[in-house]
Structures are given as C-alpha cells and as structure tokens.
Amino acid sequence: MHTFLCCFSLSLPPSCSSSPPLSPPLSHLSHLSMSMMRAMMRTAAAPLLATLARSTLRTLSTTAPLLAERSAVVSDIDGVLLRGDRVIPGVPDAMKKLKDSDIPLIFITNGGGVPEDAKAEQLSKLLDYDVRPEDVILSHTPMRDLGKKHENDLVLVAGHRNEAEVAEAYGFKNFKLMEDYSRENPFLWFVDTKKHLAALNREGAHPSDFPPEPVKAIVVFTDPDSWGRDLQIMTDVLRSTGVPGEESSEQVVPIYCSNPDFVWMSEFSVPRFAQGAFTQCLRMLYRQATGRELEVTQYGKPMPGTYHYAESLLEKNDGKCGWKGSARRHLRHR
Template identity: 35%
Template sequence: MATTDRFGSQKVRRLSSLDADRADLYGGPNVVIPPKYLMASTRDRDLNPDIEMDKNHSDEEAISSEEESSSVTTPLTIPPMTVSDDFALAFDIDGVLIRGGQAIPEAIEAMKYINGENPYGVKVPYIFLTNGGGKTEKERCQDLSRQLDYEVCPGQFICGHTPMREMAERYDTVLVVGGEGEKCRIVAEEYGFRNVITPGDIIKTRHDTTPFRKLTDEEYKNSRVLDLDSVQIEAIFVFADSRDWAGDQQIILDCLMSVNGKLGTRSETFDEGPPIYFSHNDVVWSTSHEHSRIGMGALRASLEALYKAVTGKELKTVAFGKPQMGTFQFATRLLSKWRRDSHGIGHAPSTVYFVGDTPESDIRGTNEFNEISENEWYSVLVKTGVWQEGTIPRYPPKKIVNNIYDAVKFAVEREQQKIYSNRGHVRDGLQDSLTENSLKN
C-alpha cells in the first residue's frame, strides 16, 4: 500500500511478522483534514466505478457545498496503511457473506475491517472461493461488488467451474448442463470450448427426447438445431444447478449410455459413453430459507442411482470445487498471482485463513489441503450458513465463530499476537546473549 511522507515521496509499507512492531502499527504523521472526513469510510474511495455512478447527484452537490463552507480543521494521527505480506484470507460466499441474494449484515463491516479499517491499520489480501457458478466470473464479481459495496475483481474470484477452463484444450464438443438460459453456454465458450451443446439444443432438434418438458419461447429462440448424425459429445459438464432435473438427467443418461457420445445410439456394455464432470459436490447449500436446500451434489447422487438402476453398473463421475484438492491448488495459484499483481508481494503467505459455512466441503477441504500444503491453511467455521449450532461438525474446524466479522477479526488479531510474540522472543534472545557475554567478561 502506498503512503506519502512529509516530503511528498511515495513509499510502500507492508506488515511482516518478522519486522513490524507497535510503532509500525500506530506511528504516523500528523495530518489536518476537514471534520466531515473523520467519519468517512475509506471504502468510498475503493468502490467500483459502476457503483459510484449510481450515487444520487444531489448528494454530490451537498458534499461539494459542505466542502466549500467548511473551514474548521482538526489534527488527527492516522497510522500508515500497511498491507500484510505474511497472511491472507479466503472466503466462501453463500452462508458466509451472502444469504438469499443479500449481504449478511456483518459482511459489510468485515470488508471494511480487512481493507484497513481496524485498530492496526492493516489491509489483508483476500480471494473468494465458492462452489457456486452459472455465470461468468466477471458477472459474479459485479453482483458481489454491489452486494458488499466493495469492488471485487475476477482476479480474486473462483467459481466452482473456474478450474474447468483448463480442460478446454482437451475436449472439442461438450454438453453443458445447468444454470439460467444461455449463461452456462456463454461461460463455456469464454473458457475456450469450441462446440458447446445444451439440453435445449437437443430438445429443439428432437422434441420427444423429454416427453414432459417443452421449451419456452425464449429457450426455443436461443437453442440451436443440431445435425444429430454428426454430433459426437466428448464430455459432459454440469456447470451449475439444474433447473429441470428430469429432463437434464434423461439427456445426460442418453449420452452416458451411448456409443462414444453419438446421440441416438446405445452401447451394449454401457462403458463407451463420455466422461461427466460436476463443478462441485455440495449436497446442500444455504439460501434465504430457514433450512438448507439441496444442490448439485444431490443431482450427482440421483444420477448415479439412476444409472445403476438402468444399467446395473456404477457410474464414475468427477467433481471439482471444494473439498477437492485440485480446487485448493488452483486457489493457491490464484492467490499468489493476486498478491503479486495487486500488492507487489512475491512470496507465499505463512498462513491462509479459509472461512466457510459447510463442514463437508469448506472445512474438510481446508483441513486436508493443510496436510499437504507448504504453508498453513487455517479453517474457520461460521454459524450463519449450512452448519447449525448444537450439532457436531463432521469435519471439525480449527475455530468456530458467530459470523464473518468475528472470523476476520480473529484472524487479524491472531497474526498480531504472532508479531508481538516474535518480538518478545527476539528481545529475550538478545537479553540472554547480553547476560552471557557479561558473565564471560
């Protein structure tokens, strides 16, 4: 984070557990500012331009008038802003920051806290790691920016299907399932998949594929007619939650039981179909409803049961998202790039705090990745989502807190304790050395 000294020169200060002391945290120049800015949130300067444009012009005029009329100044000592280079944060979204499309109340304050509005003047790098999807990362970031009132960039955001982009070079023609309208097709095409087919395309081409589902006028307009004799589906990707379980499962089963992905064919051995990938495996997830709702993991379980009932064989499926180790490895690479590009930090953090609401995915994945990671991944479970207080988490976290604000406050304060502890060890070691030398003399 850049700060300016009294001579007007800019310098970058970062907080390290090895060299920061209390003076670093609280020291700083005396500055004189208008009183109205004493209560102003620093986040106002970090908002997405699209959000700022939505502000009422009358508010801007009132602020301008106030600036012109204000002549009172108040001295204030402000600690210089520092960016932590020794730890970072990673967040799940649904049940942690957002619930039912709205920000959890403590989420707004939590964002302020990790962006420097805390007693230590520390800004903490962070990323978002959600199993949700169905939209481009850019669109999801725009939604989250509006909900949290803070700008969120695609460079710090991972959807459940984000790692699937790395498979675009492996497969040409793919069936993409789930989501609203054409959004998942758009996502897949942006990832680089060259020939993306949706269930709507198949139904439009042959309407008796799903006897009980008819396309809406909008779906019919957007769907594409296929040449079924030439189409060969190489892989199936479930990008987001299905909006029509019966129809989508029928089409998926047709592909799985086909000969090399040729629609209309039937394998005699039921082992010639294309592979199927799910963007995550959450059986339940947190919404505005008082009880958790079933999700993609439930669809996966249903499809596996149907496949066995029809073919007598076990269906092999692959899931991305949490708690898969590949997703956490992908997150590590993203976090490293984000810290380097946005904050100029070239080394890995000693600790990454992951805050989630689902023991079976968030906590399990964090704990298991911690066992193989070179740095510490510290699991924090909140009470605002899937997990219900009074039950024993199937996968115990290292810390349980009430909400996201308590989670980030705990992480920052734990790191401050490390700093003071390290300082104490250095002083103790120096004192021991001086005492030893004194005795020798």
C-alpha cells in the same frame, strides 16, 4: 502470508509485505491482525466468522513464526457473507477492517453459473467492496482447462443461468446447451416431444429421422433448470457410445461436474437442493440402468483440485508478493 477465515490457510514469507521485516513475538502486524479479528468477533453476527476469528487469534497469539507474516483472508460466500442477496449482519464492518488493514481477500464459493467477472461485479455492489474477477473462484473456475481439452468436441453443457457465457469464456467452441440438444432430438425427452415436433413442423416424424450427433463430453456448470429432462438425456448419453440409443458396455463419455454440495442456504428457512443432489440422482439412475458405477470428475469445494487452483491463482496474481517458484513451501493447511 497467513490466510484465515475460511477454507484453507496460506503462509507467505515476510518479504511479501511492503513494510519492513517484523520482529516476533509481537509486531505491528500481529497487533493489527488481532485488533481486526477482535473487531470482527464483536460485529459479525455469523457464528462461523466469530469461530474462525477466535481460532485465528489463538494462532497469532501462540505461534511465534506466524507473527512475522502478512495475513490474508479466504472466504466462502453463501451462508458466510450473504444469504441469498442479503448481506449477513456484521459482514460490512468486518470487511471494512480488512480493507483498512490492507489485508487481501479471496472468495471461494461452490456457487456458479456465471462468468467470474459478473460474479465479481455482483459482490462489489452487494458488499460495497472492490472485488476483482481474479479474486473470485467459482465452483467451475478450475474447469477452465477443459475448454482446451474439448475445444472442438461436441460437449453438452448443463446449468440454469448463463452457462453459455461461461462455456464461451472457457474456450468451448462446439458446445450445445441441454435444451438445444433436446430440441434437435425431440424424442429424447418425451414430455417435450410434441412441442418440439410442432415447432419443427414435423408432426408424425419417427426417431430415426433425427440421428443424434455423437457427444464427446458432458459439462455441468451448475444445477440444471430441468432435472427430469437432463437426467434422462445424460443417462442416455453416458450409457451409450456417445450417440443415444447406441449402447456401450463401458462408459466412454466423460462427465465433469462442479459443486458437490447436496444443499445450499437461500433466504428460505429450509436448505435447497444443490448440484450435488442432482449428481447423486444421476449416479443412481446410471447404476440402475447399467449395473455400473458412474465415473464423475468432480470440481468445487472440498475437492483438492479447487484448493490447488487457488494456490496457483494467488501465486499468479499476487505480483506484489514477488513469489518465485512453488508457493507451496509457504502453505499451511489448518
């Protein structure tokens, strides 16, 4: 399977196609792919779609071994298919060509903060295209295995959308949202101290009255909704033994972050800061506070783990292709 449009390219053997083997250099499939891509070039207003379409046409026209392979598309979402909740002009026509040509489409995005099934439902409505949850790879989708690793550990979970749903779906059983941890430990974020103490009817209390439970890991699914609060509390935890206030000479609490993008494109004319900007701020604060570099396990594009996850997902879900063994022998990075 020759995969084009965005991110990376996969190549499957001709046996993955339901049609009889094709004969290079020209075949029904190669004509179909080139026709579809030319239509995409004519209709898509997004420059990236047109640029990648031309690249694919050159590949299909000049590389004989690829002409006998079934094609697939792996596409980004923000700035490629959508801008905010608006569909980029030309995209519906291009996607209809994919659907009519029975060419598989996988979505890889550095967006997140919602479960994969919710994102698939949203994309299906916006794009008028049947998107399955297994066809969607969010920035934090490869973090699923962390749920097993830290199943019963106290994990702080940060984000600004439905991070609790994501944590539950991934198997975390003893997690706390940042706002809940702050509420239970009202002296950690001074801005909300009085408010939290009043809500607890504990005015006049002392920090020692609220011994924090040891934190074993921090997971950031998407950019937090309260940067000041979360930067302060995360720095407290990361420089400690896991208990804020108990200083450690080394980092003992791991932190896992998705989406290294510094900015993202919304409907506003100037790009907005994304989760990568938050992570950079956290690194700087940790360095200033400890003199050490913060160790972060990073997920999302362009981290190799995200593309490896996509490979394994395609191998697992595309049963009609009958993959056996490693799919990487059919992989071509472009």
